[in-house]
Amino acid sequence: MRRPLLPDLQDLRRALRRRRRTLAVLLLALVAVTVLPQWAPASARTVPVVVTARDLAPGHVLAAEDLTTVDVAEALAPAGPSVEDAVGRRLTTTVAIGTPLDTAWLRDPSDPRSAPGTVVLAVPVDPSLVTHLTPGTRVQVITSTTVPGDTTVTSATVVEMSDSAGQGEGVLGAGAGDSRTVVLATDPGGARDIAYATREGWVALAILG
Structure with a gap:
């Protein structure tokens, strides 16, 4: 014989009344976790x-x-x-x-600019070499010095190519005409020699195979 439904409902109501405080706390906690963060100001x-x-x-x-x-x-x-x-x-x-x-x-560790003690500087380059230069290309920079007829050779790595053009006469040699700019990474001593020659003498690049 089936039990009447009404006593079961009465038992459920009594159980809910006894636990209403616990249920209220759980409901507030759920609201705090899911709703309140969305209403909080950006600050x-x-x-x-x-x-x-x-x-x-x-x-x-x-x-x-x-x-x-x-x-x-x-x-x-x-x-x-x-x-x-x-x-x-x-x-x-x-x-x-x-x-x-x-x-x-x-x-990146492979970036030549990242090595400790590396100096980056811009150097004019003959336009005929531009197509042979890409970031990572190893070059030797041959520069004039304060001693007539003397030169220095500095190892460097191409960092990037510039689209800017300038007048290379007096830097790349007499009659060099327009030049392009290449950004090189090298050691501080080599950068000093290159900077001097760029301003006061001449500079030439040789590409290493």
């Missing part, structure tokens, strides 16, 4: 920002233990790389502990 919301976990020197190749994240107000959070994007890349500057990481400070 109250936070996002993770990648910062350095210790002082780091230029040329350091980042590892996961060099980095951590902190929560920053969304409106104040600087743009920057994720930990995954930063690991394995080389720093170009000194970064103190707790500093938010900036993508502009990072270079």
Whole structure:
């Protein structure tokens, strides 16, 4: 014989009345988790920002233990790389502990600009060589010196090519005409010799095979 439905409903109502405080707390917790964050003002919301976990020197190749994240107000959070994007890349500057990481400070280890002690400078180049130069091309820069008839040879790597044109006479040699500009990475001593010759003497590039 089936039991009447009414007693079951009465039992359910009594059970709900006894637990109404617990149910109310659970409902408020659910609202707090799912609804309130969407209503919070932008200044109250936070996002993770990648910062350095210790002082780091230029040329350091980042590892996961060099980095951590902190929560920053969304409106104040600087743009920057994720930990995954930063690991394995080389720093170009000194970064103190707790500093938010900036993508502009990072270079791929294969980038010639990222090596410690590297100097980057622009050098005029004969237009006939332009088609043979691409980023990564190794060259020798032959320059005049203060001693008549003397030259220096500096190894360098092409970083980028410039579309700008200039007058090369007096730099690439008499009658050189228009020149293009190439950005090179080299050592500080070589950069000093190249800079002097670019201004006061002549410069020539030889491409290494």
